[in-house]
Amino acid sequence: MNDWPALDRFLRTDPRDAGCDQAMEMLHVYVELVEAGNPAEQRYPGIAAHLRACGPCGEDFEGLLAAVRGDAD
Amino acid sequence: MPGAGPRLRPVAPWPRAIGQVPAAADALMAITGKLGQFRGESRFTTWACKFAIFEVSAKIGRHFWRHPAVPLDAEDWDRLPDRFGADPAQEAEWRDLAAALRRAVDEVLIPRQRQVFVAIVLNGVPLDALVVELGSSRNAIYKVLFDARRKLRSVLVADGYLRDDCPGNS
Numbered sequence: 001m002n003d004w005p006a007l008d009r010f011l012r013t014d015p016r017d018a019g020c021d022q023a024m025e026m027l028h029v030y031v032e033l034v035e036a037g038n039p040a041e042q043r044y045p046g047i048a049a050h051l052r053a054c055g056p057c058g059e060d061f062e063g064l065l066a067a068v069r070g071d072a073d
Numbered sequence: 074m075p076g077a078g079p080r081l082r083p084v085a086p087w088p089r090a091i092g093q094v095p096a097a098a099d100a101l102m103a104i105t106g107k108l109g110q111f112r113g114e115s116r117f118t119t120w121a122c123k124f125a126i127f128e129v130s131a132k133i134g135r136h137f138w139r140h141p142a143v144p145l146d147a148e149d150w151d152r153l154p155d156r157f158g159a160d161p162a163q164e165a166e167w168r169d170l171a172a173a174l175r176r177a178v179d180e181v182l183i184p185r186q187r188q189v190f191v192a193i194v195l196n197g198v199p200l201d202a203l204v205v206e207l208g209s210s211r212n213a214i215y216k217v218l219f220d221a222r223r224k225l226r227s228v229l230v231a232d233g234y235l236r237d238d239c240p241g242n243s
Contacts, residue, residue: 004167006157007174008235010194011226013219020212028115028123054215056200060126067122 014053018046023057031064099132100125134201143196145206150175152195170234177228186221189214 023030030047033040041048051058104121111120143149150171153159159167178187192198192206200218204211230237 004157004159004170006159007170008226010157011222011229011235013223013226017219019219020210020215024123024127024211028120031123032115032119053219054200056130056211057215060123060130063126064119064123067126068116068119 014049016046016049017053018044018050020050020054020057023047023050023054024060027057027061027064031061031068034065035068097125100128103128130201131205134199134203134205137199137202138206141198141202143198145192145196145198147196148191149195152197156194156197170229173229173232173234174225177225181224181228182221186217186224189217190221190225193218 026044026047030040030044030051033043051061103124107124111117114120153171153174154161154164154167178190182190189203192203193200198206200214201211203209204214207214226235229235
C-alpha cells in the first residue's frame with residue numbers, strides 16, 4: 001500500500017482549497033504578506049492550500065514573489 | 074485610484090519568463106484596462122505585476138498548441154509510471170495500482186473529468202493550455218480535476234491501494 005507517493009500526493013485534495021479565482025484575486029495581497037514575513041497561510045488558509053496544489057497558480061505566486069523581492073533577473 | 078495612496082516604489086525586475094516572452098504590450102493593455110479596479114490593498118507595482126504574470130501564463134498556454142507534443146485525445150497509460158516517478162525496480166507494486174487507477178478513471182469519472190484527467194495527467198498538457206483548447210477558465214478546469222482527484226483517491230483508498238491517513242481529507 002502507498003507504494004507510489006507522488007500519485008498519492010497528487011490525488012489528495014484539501015477541502016479548504018479556495019480555487020484559482022479566489023487565489024488569483026488575492027494573490028498580490030498574499031504575496032506582500034509573505035514578503036513581509038507575516039503569517040499569510042494562517043490568514044488565508046484556503047489560498048495557501050490552493051497554491052500548494054495548483055501548479056499554474058503556484059508558479060504565478062512564485063513569479064510574483066520573486067518580482068516583489070527583486071530577486072528575479 | 075483610491076486616495077488612501079498606495080505606496081509606490083520602483084518597479085522590481087520582471088521574472089525571467091516575462092523578459093523572454095514578447096507579451097509586454099499585452100500585459101500593459103491588461104493592466105491599463107483594470108486600473109479602475111485597484112483598491113490599494115497592496116503596492117501598485119505588486120498589483121500591476123500580478124496581471125502581467127497572468128498575461129504571460131495565458132500566452133504560454135496559447136503557445137503550447139503551436140507545437141503540441143501529443144494530440145489532445147491520445148491516451149497512453151504506459152506513460153503513467155513516468156508521470157509519477159515510479160521506480161522501475163518496483164514495477165510489480167505499481168502495476169497493480171496503475172491498473173486500479175485506470176479502472177477507477179473508466180468507472181467513476183464523468184466524461185469531462187476523464188477528458189481533463191487524461192489530458193493533464195497522461196498527456197502532460199499544461200492546465201493553461203487545456204483552458205485555451207476547451208474554451209474554459211483556469212478555475213473551472215482546476216475544479217474538474219479537483220473533483221476527479223477526490224473521486225479517484227476515494228476509490229483507491231476504499232479498495233486498499235492507498236492509505237486513508239487523513240480522515241476528512243480524501
